[in-house]
Amino acid sequence: MRIKELKIKDFKGISSLKFNPKKINLVVGKNNTGKTSLLEAIDLLFNPDKIEQRYPKHISDIISVGSKYSELTATLFYKRNAINLKISKADEREVDYIFKKDLIDILINVLRKGKRYKTEITEEIDITEEIKHELENRIDEWMTPELWSGILKKSIIIVKNGKDKKINYQLESEEIRQVSGIIENLIKYLKNKPGSELAKKRDFQTKLVDVELELLRREIFVKYRFTYRHIPDDSDKKGVVLIKNLLQTGIELKEETPDIQNRILDIESIIKEHNVIKNLESLDFDYVAFKDGSERKIIPFSFLGDGFKAIVGLLWYLSSKNIKNKIVLLDEPETHMHPGYIQELLKILIKFSDELNIQFFISTHSGDLIDSLFNENFSPEEQKYLEKELTVLRMEKIDNYSIPEYLNYSDAEYTKNTLLLDLRGI
DSSP states (O other), X not given: OOEEEXXXXXXXXXXXXXXXXXXXXXXXXXXXXXXXXXXHHXXXXXXXXXHHHHSSSOGGGGBOXXXXXXXXXXXXXXXXXXXEEEEXXXXXXXXXXXXXXXXXXXXXXXXXXXXXXXXXXXXOOOOOHHHHHHHHHHHHHHOOHHHHHHHHHTEEEXXXXXXXXXEEEOOOHHHHHHHHHHHHHHHHHHHTOTTSTTTTSTTHHHHXXXXXXXXXXXXXXXXXXXXXXXXXXXXXXXXXXXESOGGGSOOOOSSOOHHHXXXXXXXXXXXXXXXXXXXXXXXXXXXEEEEXXXXXXXXXXXXXXXXXXXXXXXXXHHTOTTOTTOEEEEESTTTTOOHHHHXXXXXXXXXXXXXXXXXXXXXXXXXXXXXXXXXXXXXXXXXXXXXXXXXXXXXXXXXXXXEEEEEEHHHHHHTHHHHHHHHTTO
């Protein structure tokens, strides 16, 4: 998979961006000019279901101030239709409908799952308009203006490819506590009003007596608190991989299968090929062996520097058997790296981009990385690949909006000093 054309409109601080990416795309600029926002826009475009995890507290802030919506579009090579995502602030009536529906669904799930009963209620729970209206009136009664205002501010509508519409809203910890109180009040209301339409249903009055608040709170947690959970590494399943911290790549070896062993050997081979660390004899994620002449030294992997660990973390991602033809987003991969590692980092990126057809988008705040791009330490083949496949996006900021400039290799080399001044914040 590879992006042929990318368009971003009114996403966070990026007012308008349109360009044709190459295989290696470097995003540079001063702080707060939209470098990370560009990577997040690409990730969100391909993984819209992750929006609540990516932006757990300020979901509507991804829409630029003063704009009604954000729009992201990617045209792919060898694909007829573009991928399009439109994100707009939700209408109050639509949020009201979905919020009340969610609360009623939670209530019904709790009633169905009472642990003190060996069998669940067999009667189908038919929420008639009369019952729904009755419960909605009670929700309106217990909803505070502050809670409702907070929900509206963090509510958006996502429309994918012009047809798949989804309303998202989010709750913070205090808001979740208030919503728990509303549902508890609904249960108390039904218990104390045997004549209510819902309570007339067979078995319900008995069921309501023993509803467990622990179960209720668990249902609320499942519905709302999942946005605060850690996002697992599922890069093998996604077309786009966003990596924000190479020291947190999630290398977990519960058991060393033959595939895992081969993967470690591949990483070891690349490290030796590029002489990332001198005198390496063997690599393991428990211990690393070095040999200098006749002397052999074994060091715990955890004792090694963060720069080396970051290189290993990147190689762990890139050595996945399913990484071929993916889009990889790297947010400041040079962080924690000694300048000596950066040249090897670039060589590794070129190698994987070329051999596995990976398209990279890389944000950076490193003058050393820019310097390394234009030195004489690349092989003729690597140099030729950069000249053909490198695009540099120079992000500038005017008022509150990021303005991109697109540079090919020659242009970027010519304006290198200006790029370095940007990175130094001058």
